[in-house]
Every structure is written in C-alpha cells, then in structure tokens.
C-alpha cells in the first residue's frame with residue numbers, strides 16, 4: 509500500500525499539544541507548529557484496525573501483556589537493529605520519560621551524581637533533579653558541524669558519587685546516530701567507572717541512509733550487564749498519546765530493582781497502547797520505510813532551502829531523528845530576540861535551543877515530521893522574518 513504523507517490532516521480541535529496548546533505555551537496565536545516531537549501523519553492502517561477491534565469488545569478491564577506482544581518487540585529489535593533479546597528482559601512503562609525516572613529512582617540514591625550530555629532533551633535533567641540527585645554535565649563538542657562526545661571530560665567527571673549516565677542514542681537534538689567506535693569508547697569509560705547507563709533509544713528507528721543505529725547494549729556482554737534501554741513506538745509510529753514504552757534490561761538484579769520501583773509507583777500501561785504497540789511492530793514496517801523516504805526528502809528540501817535562501821541560519825545535518833537543529837549564531841541575536849524573531853515575526857512555533865541546556869543557546873529545533881507543504885510554509889515564514897533583520 510502507498511501511504512500519502514503529503515496529505516494534510518486537520519489536527520486542530522483534537523487537544524493536540526502541538527496544534528491546540530500553542531497559545532498557552534508561546535503566548536501567541538496562529539503560529540505554525542513545527543515544535544514538539546510528534547508528527548502530522550496518520551499511523552499505519554493496521555494499527556487503527558487493531559485499536560478499533562479492541563475497542564469494539566467494549567470491556568477494558570485490567571490487562572496483561574500477551575506473548576505476541578513480546579514477540580513483536582523481540583522481532584522488531586532483531587530485524588531492524590540486529591539486537592537479540594529475550595522476553596524476560598522486557599518490562600513496560602507509560603512512556604520513555606517514565607522509564608528514565610524509574611531508572612534514576614531504582615539505581616541511584618538521593619545526592620548521587622548522574623551525567624547527561626547537553627544539549628539534550630530536557631526531561632533528562634528533570635529526571636535527575638526532580639528525584640533529588642545531582643546532575644553533572646558532560647557537554648557534547650561541535651567538530652566540523654557535527655556533535656561528538658567529550659570522552660576526556662566524561663572520564664574526569666566520574667567520581668565515587670557518580671552512578672549513572674543518561675545517554676541519548678540517536679541524539680535529540682544533535683541528530684547524531686552514534687557509531688560503534690564511539691559507543692565502544694563510551695562503554696569503556698562506563699565500565700571503568702562502574703556507571704549504570706540508561707540508553708534512551710526512542711529515536712532509533714529514524715536513521716538516514718549511510719548510518720546505522722547500534723543499540724548500546726548490543727556492543728558487548730559487559731556493557732549489556734549495566735545498560736537499561738528505553739524504546740517505544742511512540743515516535744516511530746506517531747503513538748505518543750497512547751503512552752506506552754518498553755524497557756530492556758538483561759541484568760536480572762537490575763531488572764528486579766527496576767520492577768520494584770515500577771510497582772511502588774503504580775506505573776501502568778493501557779490496553780490501547782499495548783494493542784497499538786503490537787500491531788505497529790508486527791505490521792508497520794512498510795509504512796515506516798515509506799515514512800523514512802519521505803522524511804529524507806523533507807530533510808533534503810530543508811537543507812537546500814536554508815543553504816540557498818536563509819544562509820544566515822545553518823542546519824546541522826542530522827544522521828537520524830525527524831528533528832533538525834538550527835544554528836542561528838550568525839544572526840547575533842540574544843535568546844529573547846531569537847524567540848521574538850520566530851514567534852512574533854515568523855509566526856512559527858519551534859523549540860527554543862536553551863530548553864536543551866548547556867550549548868543550546870542561539871539554536872532552535874525544527875520538526876520535519878509533517879507534510880512538505882507545511883514545512884515549506886514554515887520555511888517561507890522564517891525567510892521573510894529573517895529578511896526583516
């Protein structure tokens with residue numbers, strides 16, 4: 509079946525955070541939403557059918573996880589990422605962010621240090637600080653318009669209170685799909701310093717040609733033993749509103765500690781999330797392949813648009829994800845004026861780079877998971893606003 513990603517589906521008046529809550533968040537009306545990481549595409553037909561069939565049963569009591577669901581996850585990770593896992597390694601949460609918080613509570617104590625690598629998805633920092641742990645920054649370095657990890661700094665920042673690294677693979681917002689050598693170097697430091705690694709791999713299914721996602725835990729037995737991997741169909745299949753994610757932990761002791769916190773906090777999943785997850789991982793591959801090709805064309809379109817029409821803003825070429833990190837430093841605007849430029853003048857809602865922490869200032873993030881006509885409209889608006897400077 510051919511999916512039509514060009515089709516614009518009205519999302520206003522569906523309580524969409526991306527479309528309906530802009531005014532509350534940005535204080536402005538009529539912004540074109542190119543921000544929060546969900547996509548303006550309808551999900552695979554088989555997912556809708558599975559949800560409808562489940563809904564038609566009309567009894568929604570407490571629901572467990574079927575063997576078919578476990579198999580769908582296992583086969584997906586094997587087929588797409590060459591990662592072989594066992595059913596007993598899998599647990600479930602109500603989202604990847606929940607998984608991060610559970611992991612912090614399970615494997616660290618109040619006052620312990622947890623490392624993150626900014627600029628990075630802000631809930632990493634929140635998961636550390638809101639649980640009374642200390643956040644330690646190991647900022648990424650930009651080399652030739654590409655983010656790399658600073659391994660010397662990482663090793664230096666490990667002391668006896670440092671217990672965990674929360675790692676983003678692929679990286680949001682930097683767009684890096686970390687390669688095997690980088691993962692190996694990272695793994696060595698984590699093993700040497702006895703760190704638990706929480707690998708947020710929610711963006712792993714979005715990888716552009718020429719790059720391959722490697723699950724951190726697949727690098728070696730040693731690293732698998734200390735890795736907690738969070739995955740979800742939420743980004744891949746646009747199911748964020750169904751709030752269901754999986755966590756893969758091969759180390760039995762860690763898995764039991766994780767499960768204890770899940771139970772203590774009453775973390776649950778819901779019928780429709782589980783149903784959608786199984787259907788997406790079982791039947792969604794054809795849809796995803798077409799989506800990836802569409803996103804690549806969107807990306808090429810955006811890269812060329814900035815190069816030829818708004819050269820003052822430089823997109824960092826992403827290797828994965830449907831998010832593009834825009835370097836606005838040449839505009840020489842402080843954060844407030846940058847926000848005004850995009851929000852008041854261009855009338856587009858983008859994510860403010862400062863939200864991603866250290867190194868995010870003077871950057872913004874744009875979401876290309878939308879029909880090209882919407883992206884083109886957004887880029888035109890940005891061009892016109894920049895031309896007024």
Ligand SMILES: Cc1ncc(COP(=O)(O)O)c(C=O)c1O
Pocket residue numbers: 545602603604605606629676680708710711740742748752753
């Ligand atoms: C790196 C990363 N982790 C987690 C999430 C959110 O995941 P969830 O909605 O499953 O909590 C996002 C959403 O943008 C993300 O980019």
